[in-house]
Amino acid sequence: MSATSPVFVGMDLGTFKTSVASSVGYRDVLQTAVGWPRDHVARTMLGRDVVFGKDLVDHRLALDVVRPFEKGALKYIDGKAAGMSDALIQKHALATRLVIEYAVNLVRRDNANASVYGVIGVPSRASVKNKRFIMDAAAGAFDSVAVVSEPFTIAYGMNRLTDALVIDIGAGTIDICPIYGVYPAEDEQVTLPIGGDLIDEEFEARLKQKYPDAQFSRNMIREIKERFGFVHDVNETAVAELPVGGRPQKLDVTEPLKAACRTVVKPVVDAVRQMIARFDPEFQQRMRNNIVLGGGGSQLKGLDRMIEAGLSEYGGAKVTRVTDATYAGAVGALKLAMSMPADGWTRLKEKGTASKAAA
Known part of the structure; x- marks a missing residue:
């Protein structure tokens, strides 16, 4: 070039x-996120005034992270x-x-x-x-x-420019957008003020309730969710190694994790139902059969099936995930x-x- x-x-x-x-x-x-050294010692150790990327995790105790x-x-x-x-x-x-x-x-x-x-x-x-x-x-x-x-x-990237519904599940919001050949009007779209951050908070609270002596950070919570997160009812086990009194122990976190991940399911299904109902009946069927899940939250195991089940009484649905959520x-x-x-x-x-x- x-x-x-x-x-x-x-x-x-x-x-x-x-x-x-x-x-x-x-x-x-x-x-x-951005990290600023907490004091002159941290500034000397890091050798810079502003920190990005992987160093935010590696040196988070020395940083004011925003x-x-x-x-x-x-x-x-x-x-x-x-x-x-x-x-x-x-x-x-x-x-x-x-x-x-x-x-x-x-x-x-x-x-x-x-x-x-x-x-x-x-x-x-x-x-x-x-x-x-x-x-x-x-x-x-x-x-x-x-x-x-x-x-x-x-x-746009998937060439799904007509007869589709995209659900983008991020950390801070869940966005739902109908696609029908033109750029959708603002009042046709929905943003729910929930997402991965809410799941993390809910998981942390439930984990503390089940294992009050366990020690963990929000980063550890997020890593467990990204590794094991699921919403379905089939047999699934999530075991994480967490310190208890300073000694690492393997803890079964299956139930608190599933319950936390499920907090987003009903709001998404309800919002999709309401959105689809506003469109022409012929378009409703085509939209239900072409729902796309994107964003980091799309990787929750079983979420596609839960949304399909939630729409079964409305004529059924077909939900697919993006191939590369990142x-x-x-x-x-x-x-x-x-x-x-x-x-x-x-x-x-x-x-x-x-x-x-x-x-």
């Missing part, structure tokens, strides 16, 4: 992880509504900008002089204010940007970026901030 050719980037800016894919062949995934979109804050709900102070909102806004810049710099390190055009996925019902927040955070990294619904990027959104966003017409972009570098409504 010549130096004058733009680099196109698709970005799935998730609550817990951000994945990027680019037209120059680079792709990566990193935590949507997840800017925790529980959907700033990306879906207003910071004030999330109970954040002005100072905390500013800190999370800085963290958002730094994550985006770090991810884009990884992509363009061999194309430093090229313009960068990016499509960024956000929750389906993100407000204009939330989208503008993302655009402002992206102004230092992209020359032009388009902000679109996360489920739509998944559908990159499906980013790859779809990249595909959309590379076919975006000129009037679909919002210029950032010329004006310094977003100047028109997001897609």
